[in-house]
Amino acid sequence: MPPTAAPSQRVDVAVIGGGLGGLGAALALAERGLKVTLLESLRYPGGCAGTFTRQGYRFDAGATLSAGFGARQPFRRWLDRYGLPLALTPLDPVVRLRADGLSLNVPSDRGELLRRLCALPGAPVEGLRRFFEYQARVAAPLWALFDDTDLLPPLSARALLAHAGRAARYAPLLTCAGRPLSALLDRFGLTGFEPLRLYLDATCQITAQCGLRDVEAPVALAALDYYAQGVAHVEGGLGELSWALRDAVVAAGGEVRLSARARALAPAPGGWRVSARGGDLEARAVVANLLPSAVEGLLREGGAPAPLSPWARRAQGAVEDGWGAVMLYLVSEEGAGGEAGAAGEACEAEHWQLIGDAAAPLMEGNHVFCSVSGARELTRAPRGSRVLTLSTHVPMRRLLALSDADRGAYVQRVQRDMRALFAARCPRWSAGVYVALTASPRTFERFTGRPRGYVGGPPRRAGLRQYLQMSPRPAAPGLYLVGDSHFPGQSALAAAVGGERVAARLARELR
Ligand SMILES: Cc1cc2nc3c(=O)[nH]c(=O)nc-3n(C[C@H](O)[C@H](O)[C@H](O)COP(=O)(O)OP(=O)(O)OC[C@H]3O[C@@H](n4cnc5c(N)ncnc54)[C@H](O)[C@@H]3O)c2cc1C
Numbered sequence: 146m147p148p149t150a151a152p153s154q155r156v157d158v159a160v161i162g163g164g165l166g167g168l169g170a171a172l173a174l175a176e177r178g179l180k181v182t183l184l185e186s187l188r189y190p191g192g193c194a195g196t197f198t199r200q201g202y203r204f205d206a207g208a209t210l211s212a213g214f215g216a217r218q219p220f221r222r223w224l225d226r227y228g229l230p231l232a233l234t235p236l237d238p239v240v241r242l243r244a245d246g247l248s249l250n251v252p253s254d255r256g257e258l259l260r261r262l263c264a265l266p267g268a269p270v271e272g273l274r275r276f277f278e279y280q281a282r283v284a285a286p287l288w289a290l291f292d293d294t295d296l297l298p299p300l301s302a303r304a305l306l307a308h309a310g311r312a313a314r315y316a317p318l319l320t321c322a323g324r325p326l327s328a329l330l331d332r333f334g335l336t337g338f339e340p341l342r343l344y345l346d347a348t349c350q351i352t353a354q355c356g357l358r359d360v361e362a363p364v365a366l367a368a369l370d371y372y373a374q375g376v377a378h379v380e381g382g383l384g385e386l387s388w389a390l391r392d393a394v395v396a397a398g399g400e401v402r403l404s405a406r407a408r409a410l411a412p413a414p415g416g417w418r419v420s421a422r423g424g425d426l427e428a429r430a431v432v433a434n435l436l437p438s439a440v441e442g443l444l445r446e447g448g449a450p451a452p453l454s455p456w457a458r459r460a461q462g463a464v465e466d467g468w469g470a471v472m473l474y475l476v477s478e479e480g481a482g483g484e485a486g487a488a489g490e491a492c493e494a495e496h497w498q499l500i501g502d503a504a505a506p507l508m509e510g511n512h513v514f515c516s517v518s519g520a521r522e523l524t525r526a527p528r529g530s531r532v533l534t535l536s537t538h539v540p541m542r543r544l545l546a547l548s549d550a551d552r553g554a555y556v557q558r559v560q561r562d563m564r565a566l567f568a569a570r571c572p573r574w575s576a577g578v579y580v581a582l583t584a585s586p587r588t589f590e591r592f593t594g595r596p597r598g599y600v601g602g603p604p605r606r607a608g609l610r611q612y613l614q615m616s617p618r619p620a621a622p623g624l625y626l627v628g629d630s631h632f633p634g635q636s637a638l639a640a641a642v643g644g645e646r647v648a649a650r651l652a653r654e655l656r
Contacts, residue, residue, distance in 0.1 A: 153418070153425035156180045156400075157655060161407040161419065161443070162434030162594070164192030165637045166627035168390040169644025170432045170651075172223065173294075175399030177652040182428075183394060184421050186406035189384060190391045192434075192593045193600055193629075194637040196384025196525075199582060203525040204474040205382050205534045206592070207600065209516035210236070210496055213638035215375025217292055219645070220386065220638065227396045229389040232380035234493060234519060239372040242347060243570045244500035247340050255281065255373050265340050273341070276333040279317065280366045286314040287367040288374060294646035297633065298615050321362035325607040329362055339503070345369070347498050350507045350538065351514055352635065354467060355604035364605040371636070378494040381524050383637065390641075406594075410440070411447030416623055420447070430623040430651055434644070436630055437461035438596045440620060457620035463603030463611070464630045469544060469586030470600050471510070471559045473535040473567075476526055477517075481577025494519035499570040501562070508538040510562025517574055533574060537563055541599055544586065556585040602629035617647045625651055 160171045163185030171183040189195055194208035213220040214233055224231055238250035249265075252258055259277050263270045290296045295304045308315075321329060326345060330336045345365070346357040352368035353360045360368075379385050391401050402423055409420040416429040433440045437457045444450045453461075497515040505511050515535045518525045526532045539559060547555055560583055568575040586598025593600075605611060615632045619625055627647050633639040 153427050154182065155427045156182045157428065158182075158430050158432060158651065159184065159407075159417065159419045159426040159428035160432045160434065161410075162192065162628070163187075163190035163387065163391065163401065163403070164434050164593070164628060165194055165387065165390075165640040166629065166631075166644040167432065167434030168387060168394065169219075169641035170434070170627050170648040171394045171399050171401070171644075172390060172397055173645040173648035174432075174652060175394055175397035177648070178398075179652060179655060181394070181399040182426055183399065183401045184405040184407050184419070184426070185401065185403050186422075186594060187592065188404050189388070190401070190403070191384045191387030193589070193595075194383050195387060196382030197592075199474070200580060202476050202532050202580065203382050203384075204532050204582075205384065205516065207470060207472075207534075207536065207589075208383050208637050209514070209534050210239070210376055210378055211383060211386065211637040212371050212374040212376045213291075213641070214377045218375045219291065219642055221375065223393050224389060227389075227393040229392055231385055231389050233377040234380060236376060236378050236494070236496065239376050240496045240498050242344060242498045242500070244343050244503050247343060247500075247503075249340065249344060251344070251372055253373050253376060255370070262341060262344070267338070268340075269334060269338055272334040272338075276329070276335055279329075279333070280369055282314075282317045283321065283363055283366040284370040286311060286318075287363065288370060291633075291638070291642050294642060294649055297642070297646050318363050321366070323607060323609040324362045325358060326360050326362045326365040327358045330357075343500060343503055346507055347500060347512060350512060351498070353605040354538075354601050354635065355606055356507055359604065359606045361605050361607045361611070368635075374638075378496075378519065380494075380519065380522055382518070382522075386637070407443060409446035409448070410443040410624075411449045412451060412621075418447070429655060430625070432625045432627055432644070432647060432651065433620070434628045435626070436464055436595055436599060436628070437620060437626060439594055440624070440626065442596065451621050453620045454618060456614070456618045457626060460603070460614060460626065460630050463614070464599045465541065467541060467599060467604050468508075468538045468601050469541050469598045470536050470584075470589060471539050471556055471563065471586075472584035472588070473533075473560060473563055474582040474584065475533040475535065475574075475578045476580035477531050477533060477574045478577035478579060479520070479529050479531060482573035482575065492520040494522070497571055499566050501566045501569075508540060510537050510559045510566060513537050513563050513566050515567060515571060515574075531574070535563055535567060538601070539586065541586065541597065545597065600629075602634040605635070617643075617650055
């Protein structure tokens, strides 16, 4: 039976998609007094950072831990403002990095990380000290920008003045902008120190979406502080954060519709018409928490395929240079693998970063990020069991060059390699696995609506071209894009902050 035509509702802004970018934007718009409705196609918010239920277990879909819960940081600010009861556990270590001959527990404290690296055999102590001092000088002013979205990049006279006042703090940036991080290692005499190389390579891969040799130095140096920036484990799954932000949007006066897929988008007098499951919207402006190619799809369905701006087309091109994810969702019995860990530690959530062949690229099952739920998280698995989310990067250009049949075999091979690496480096949790589900870019396409399953945002490779993409510009008049394919992007926190700063600009425009 065709869906019955529901009457359309007039709003100031329709937000399409309830990932972190859409939630951040909807909240900031509602807080500025605009009438906002957010449409999310799934029954739950969060997208790549959502938590879903299968066979009675609750798995994190993609993202498993987030920064931004420290004092004055965006998630903490929002949770406090709306009195939202999110159960957070601080992590120590944040991540357990394991490779042949390397066992590095990465703490949230930068000084302690430096001490641990300096204590490794053959560590070039003086070079490490100088490198981390320099890293802190580059990273600190960049992270400070996250606390005030107006400064990213400067869009007002007040912001320009604020930047002028900070000019001296940006000086170290100029000494490395556009260059790859690997060039800096040469400068500090650290190129031959393998544990640091592996730590940097693995950390940049999961944050800036490319490894040490490719990643642009300022982005990398800032990303290296990710674990020190209010990282916490969210009990119940990271998706609980998105539910909390959904509640914040509603508390601020916005509307959030779940199971409400936007089907088409068309220009209309005074703005846009969004056709959606459960009722259409007439909006003065639209914020799409979608890849540019998904927006083009909605415009085609709307029958008036307005071309997206060159800025939006460039954003799509950068995404296509990036990644998909291959996943394992597991349930494991506690204690089956023997080794219990340090006293007390066995109860907490754990995040592992596992490397196979240290000389090979950190992708396709040769590098796996593995998160284990905590013992107290009984909404996710029964007492005595834990749920695990394991992910690895797959280069989309390589995957899409294969035939359909070969893609299936490729994904299976990657999953087999993930299992082997997990068994070798993490027997504590691999021994007890009794439920195993899998996912591929096709799964992400189906569930998160990301065409072809591109995830994680564009790789931040060396070069200055990416700085041209920093300003939020409309993809078409009155149509803005948010999410991890747009600056600052690259994580749950950055997608939310990006949504907030686009909203700030749009609110000014609508006034
Ligand atoms: C495997 C993996 C691991 C990751 N690990 C981490 C991590 O540990 N920490 C971290 O910070 N980040 C991590 N990330 C990155 C992080 O998850 C993403 O950068 C971030 O969540 C993306 O948010 P987004 O706003 O771009 O939206 P998305 O998550 O893409 O959400 C878009 C939303 O739009 C909805 N939607 C799509 N089409 C429509 C439509 N037509 N109508 C209505 N709704 C629609 C989707 O259902 C979805 O909910 C990881 C990502 C992946 C894939």
